[in-house]
Amino acid sequence: MSVKENYTNVSSQIPANVELVAVSKFHPAEKIQEVYDCGQRVFGENKVQELVSKIPLLPKDIQWHLIGHLQTNKVKYIAEFVDTIQSVDSEKLLIEINRQSEKYNRKIKVLLQVKIAEEDTKYGLEIHEAKDIFSQYLEGKYPHIEITGLMGMATFTDQKTQVKSEFMILKSLFDELSQFKKLEKLSMGMSDDFKIAIECGANSVRIGSAIFGNRIY
Numbered sequence: 001m002s003v004k005e006n007y008t009n010v011s012s013q014i015p016a017n018v019e020l021v022a023v024s025k026f027h028p029a030e031k032i033q034e035v036y037d038c039g040q041r042v043f044g045e046n047k048v049q050e051l052v053s054k055i056p057l058l059p060k061d062i063q064w065h066l067i068g069h070l071q072t073n074k075v076k077y078i079a080e081f082v083d084t085i086q087s088v089d090s091e092k093l094l095i096e097i098n099r100q101s102e103k104y105n106r107k108i109k110v111l112l113q114v115k116i117a118e119e120d121t122k123y124g125l126e127i128h129e130a131k132d133i134f135s136q137y138l139e140g141k142y143p144h145i146e147i148t149g150l151m152g153m154a155t156f157t158d159q160k161t162q163v164k165s166e167f168m169i170l171k172s173l174f175d176e177l178s179q180f181k182k183l184e185k186l187s188m189g190m191s192d193d194f195k196i197a198i199e200c201g202a203n204s205v206r207i208g209s210a211i212f213g214n215r216i217y
């Protein structure tokens with residue numbers, strides 16, 4: 001199937017109130033352009049260098065999301081244009097995003113990435129750390145950023161009940177924090193588990209291979 005057919009097929013399975021972030025990592029600008037031409041405007045990349053190299057080749061109205069682990073010393077390369085940083089996994093990183101955001105006179109949107117998977121290979125904040133950071137944010141510690149929601153990844157397994165229970169952990173944290181300040185985005189679900197994620201309350205999904213085909217690592 002072509003990228004265009006894949007895109008049409010994927011978007012038809014996503015309810016109108018759920019944001020689709022097309023994950024274009026490892027795919028060239030021409031393929032991204034094809035998906036853009038279908039109407040998609042929100043794209044996700046997981047590496048700073050790759051993102052920066054694609055920017056000049058693509059339309060300016062793309063909303064770029066950084067979804068992979070971000071090193072503090074690389075925030076400066078994306079601060080001017082990135083729409084949302086979904087992968088905030090430390091206080092140190094948030095401090096730097098706040099600093100760079102001020103420099104560019106912006107209010108960069110961020111999601112706190114929370115560790116919900118059983119696997120210990122994945123980055124993310126522990127729940128108590130996410131709560132601490134969020135309360136410091138509410139007290140005004142990060143005036144130049146906006147925490148718009150939470151992001152999480154489930155364990156890579158075909159055990160649906162496990163995936164579901166991990167997503168529900170993030171959904172309940174989302175509801176808990178939303179009592180203090182309404183959060184907009186609950187980003188969870190990828191090509192293999194986005195349907196479960198949406199059932200569990202995700203309103204933003206990050207889909208790569210189901211649109212672009214398999215990546216060559």
Ligand SMILES: *Cc1c(COP(=O)(O)O)cnc(C)c1O
Pocket residue numbers: 023025046067068153189190191192206207208209210
């Ligand atoms: C690669 C990636 C995705 C997309 O994964 P697919 O299985 O290709 O849909 C989503 N989220 C993050 C954080 C990723 O790194």
